[in-house]
Amino acid sequence: MVGKSKGLRISLMVLVYILLFATVLAMLVPYIWMLSSSLKLNKDVFSFPMQWIPANPRWENFTDIWTRIPLGRFIFNTAKLSIIVTILQLLTSSFAAYAFSKLHFRGKNFIFLGYIATIAIPWQAYMVPQFILMRYMGLNNTHLAIILLQAFSAFGVFMMRQFYQGVPDELCEAARIDGLSEYGIWARIMLPLSKPALSTLTIFTFVATWNDFLGPMIYLTDTKLKTIQIGLRMFISQYSAEYGLIMAASVVSIIPVVIVFLALQKYFVQGVAASGIKG
Amino acid sequence: MQNETILHTNKSPKRRMSRGVKDNLIAYSFIAPNFIGFALFTLVPMIFAFVLAFVKWDGANPMKFIGLDNFTRLLKDSTFHKALWNTIVYTIGVVPLTMIVALALAILLNQKIMGRNFMRTVFFFPYVASLVAVAAVWNFIFSPTMGPINNILHTITGIPLEDLPRWAADKQWAMFTVVLFTVWKNMGYYMVIYLAGLQGINPELYEAAELDGAGPWRRFRNVTVPQLAPTTFFVLMILVINSFKVYDIFINLFAGADNQLNDSTRVMVYQIYNTAFRSLDYGYASAMAIVLFLLVLGITIVQFRGEKKYGQ
Numbered sequence: 001m002v003g004k005s006k007g008l009r010i011s012l013m014v015l016v017y018i019l020l021f022a023t024v025l026a027m028l029v030p031y032i033w034m035l036s037s038s039l040k041l042n043k044d045v046f047s048f049p050m051q052w053i054p055a056n057p058r059w060e061n062f063t064d065i066w067t068r069i070p071l072g073r074f075i076f077n078t079a080k081l082s083i084i085v086t087i088l089q090l091l092t093s094s095f096a097a098y099a100f101s102k103l104h105f106r107g108k109n110f111i112f113l114g115y116i117a118t119i120a121i122p123w124q125a126y127m128v129p130q131f132i133l134m135r136y137m138g139l140n141n142t143h144l145a146i147i148l149l150q151a152f153s154a155f156g157v158f159m160m161r162q163f164y165q166g167v168p169d170e171l172c173e174a175a176r177i178d179g180l181s182e183y184g185i186w187a188r189i190m191l192p193l194s195k196p197a198l199s200t201l202t203i204f205t206f207v208a209t210w211n212d213f214l215g216p217m218i219y220l221t222d223t224k225l226k227t228i229q230i231g232l233r234m235f236i237s238q239y240s241a242e243y244g245l246i247m248a249a250s251v252v253s254i255i256p257v258v259i260v261f262l263a264l265q266k267y268f269v270q271g272v273a274a275s276g277i278k279g
Numbered sequence: 280m281q282n283e284t285i286l287h288t289n290k291s292p293k294r295r296m297s298r299g300v301k302d303n304l305i306a307y308s309f310i311a312p313n314f315i316g317f318a319l320f321t322l323v324p325m326i327f328a329f330v331l332a333f334v335k336w337d338g339a340n341p342m343k344f345i346g347l348d349n350f351t352r353l354l355k356d357s358t359f360h361k362a363l364w365n366t367i368v369y370t371i372g373v374v375p376l377t378m379i380v381a382l383a384l385a386i387l388l389n390q391k392i393m394g395r396n397f398m399r400t401v402f403f404f405p406y407v408a409s410l411v412a413v414a415a416v417w418n419f420i421f422s423p424t425m426g427p428i429n430n431i432l433h434t435i436t437g438i439p440l441e442d443l444p445r446w447a448a449d450k451q452w453a454m455f456t457v458v459l460f461t462v463w464k465n466m467g468y469y470m471v472i473y474l475a476g477l478q479g480i481n482p483e484l485y486e487a488a489e490l491d492g493a494g495p496w497r498r499f500r501n502v503t504v505p506q507l508a509p510t511t512f513f514v515l516m517i518l519v520i521n522s523f524k525v526y527d528i529f530i531n532l533f534a535g536a537d538n539q540l541n542d543s544t545r546v547m548v549y550q551i552y553n554t555a556f557r558s559l560d561y562g563y564a565s566a567m568a569i570v571l572f573l574l575v576l577g578i579t580i581v582q583f584r585g586e587k588k589y590g591q
Contacts, residue, residue, distance in 0.1 A: 020387060020398060027401050027463070031408075033427070034416045046425035092313035105306035111314070118321055120516070120579050122524035124548045125572040128555040128564050129327035130320060132338065152316030182305050207407045213527035214548075218556065232411045237536030243419065250412030257407045265400060268471065 038062070038247035045243040061248035068239070071249060073224060074231035079256065081143055081227065082209040085150045089205045090198055093156030098186045100157070101164035102172050112161075115154040123149075124214070131218055145219045146227075150209050156201055163197035164190060199267035206260050228253045328572075331565035338559055349566035359567065361542050362550040365454070369546065370522035372458035377518055378511070381466045385473030386503070399474070403467035410464070414531035417460055421446040447532050450543045457532055457544075464528075465521070469514050476510030477503070512586040519578050523571060524548055547571050 032052065037045045039057040065071050099105065100112050123130075130149060131140075139145040167190065175185045191198075216227045226234070232253055236246050332349055336342040353359055388399055405413060420426050423445040433440050444452040484506065488498045526548035533544045540549050547567065555564035 016387060017392075020392075023384075024398055024401050027405065030413060030416045030420060031404075033420060034412070037419070045419070046422070046427075048427065048430040050427055092316065096310045096313040099306045099309035103302070103306040103309065105303045108306070111310065114322070115317070118317075118325065120520060120575065121325065121572060122520060122575060124524045124526065124551065125568045125575070126321070126324040126328045128551065128561055128568060129331055130324035131555070132331075132561065133320070133324055133327070135338075148316065148320050152313050152320060154317060154321070157313055157317075182309070186309070203407070211407075211409050213410060213530075214552070218552075229409060229411045232409070232415075233531065236411070236415055240536075246415055247419075250409075250415055253409045253412050257409065258404075261404070261407050262400075265403075268403075 034247050034250055037244060038251045040244050042241065042243045042245075045247070058244060061244045062252070065245050065249045065252065068242075068245060069231060069235045069249070070224070071228075071231065071252065074226055074228045075252070075256070077143065077225060078210055078227040078229075081146050081150075082206050084147055085209045086202055086205045088147070088151035089153065089156050090201060092152060093201065094160045094191065094194065094198065095186065096157045097160030097164050098182075098190055100161045101167075102169065102185075102190075103182065115157055118154045119158060127214070127218065134219070139219075141220060141222050141225060143220075143225060146209075146212075146215055149215060149219075150205075150212070153205075156205065159201055160194065160197055163194055167193055196267040199264040203261060203264050203268060207257055210257050328565050328568055331562055332569045334562045336561045338561055342562075345562070349563050352563065353566055353570065358542075358545070359547075359550055362545045362547050363570075365543070365545060366523060366525070366547045368454055369457065369461075369525060370519060372454065373461050373522050374515065374518045376458065377462050377466050377469055378514060380462060381469035381514070382473050382507075382511075384466065384470045385477055386499075388470070389474060389477045399471075402470055405464045406468045408464075410527055411531055413464065414460070414528070418447060418532065421456060423448055453533065453544050457528060460532060461522075461525075461528060469518065472514055472517075473507070473510060476507050480506045509586065512582055516579055516582050519582075520575055523575055523578075526552065 033050075036050075036052050036054060038061055039054045039059065040051075040061075041058055044051070044054070100108065134140060134145045134148070139148070171189060172185050175189055180188065211229060212227070213229050213233075216230045220226050220230065223231075223234075232249055235249060239245065333344060333346060334342045335345045335348070384402055388395055388402075421428050423429055423443070424440050426446075428446075429440055429443045432438065432443055446452050446456045449456075480503065484502045485498055488502050493501065525546055529540060529544055529546050529549060530538055534540055540546070548571070551564050551567045551571070554560050554567060
């Protein structure tokens, strides 16, 4: 009987591995196809049966795209926006979260409730009045508009506050007795402790800004201001038959988020768990 | 003794008050950088949205208050009904499928198995990969006549290419294609949330269940499911909200250079965008946005009620 259940367990494990392997493959195939096509001539992209590794890799695709569209400009714009938004988001969120978690002041619960209440409201429900406001302030067709609409999210404050709730109050109390100011406690104790939460918020904010589509579509109509998503979309619809170049541009547009993600991912699951995004 | 008390009580409220004021000011200085931006660019537009829904305005001419006219117009607007219906169908398709796949993956990847970290990364990756790029790949792979999917199907089944599904280009298959794409793209995110939830379950609960003779299924049923209830409600809420505000996925899978969607693929946010930024009918667009807001709010309230009832 023991043997039977052991045999069952092993065959179950084998089944699970086969299933997982198949899923992993299905997840990866689109990227492999993208990479493979980015090195092909247009006429070879759809040749069937497929050639996974191109016999004559066309590296020119990766040099041509920079001249066909202002890809460098698009990437610079997107990187600039993503970095500024992420820094602002991390600073202002962790700053505000410290007060919500560790300080006592009038109106604390009321203001925090205001933050919570807006988390569930989709941005799309107020994007029109926001656009009118930005235009009134003369910010239409500026990068500042994107920065201002992305940088002060309720989500960031909520997430950092959840994480700080897990830090014992005694730690702050001891630091106060040692003569540290509240700003000192935030900078020297809370920030170093919150690496997982900060990494998680960095991934979320950077990725959200890098990949944002609707925001730049509404605000940035000037080609030299456009971000990579809008620029890539413009390229795809203008040169819809340039399959190889489209795939090469797609590969380039993905690389920066891969770097940010891989650099920070070791904190990621831990960060999600500790900052209570799970609710 | 009495003097001391008087002295003490005389002195202390004043000191406490000034300290209280100082504490408040310090706390406000922490909140201010975020709160000023948040109030100006989130709270003000939100309130403004409710005002706009009751006016007629093109952004240039003076605003005109028209009461509930925008909302009565919505009741008769068959294009909007189509968009609302498509959004609901999409949500019903995406939500359960994503939850099941994400939970199954999270449970598997919470075991001690080989290549666990690698697989977590692979499953999460579509979530961070740029939408425009991966949508382009999907459209190529699922291209009706040239794409590898249909060519493989053709080779295996022998069905002529013309009779195979035309995926994104097909009225009947469009919704199926976009649901499949969305699940593939976003399930990794919900998997991570489930993983975090699973890691929060006390291992002693499983040990106790095992001592009581519970098999894997009963351990899942009686420990994992109830312990994960808060996570599940959170995932459900985020999934529904995200499905209702969908726009970019539809544009990138279905629209041509003109960014237009047809009756079988238009969604609510597309309708809001077009009404506001193409027709310059800000009031009417805001009325649609209020409908979107009320729907999301209603669903959130129902879910919170459910969580209270089952969360215990």
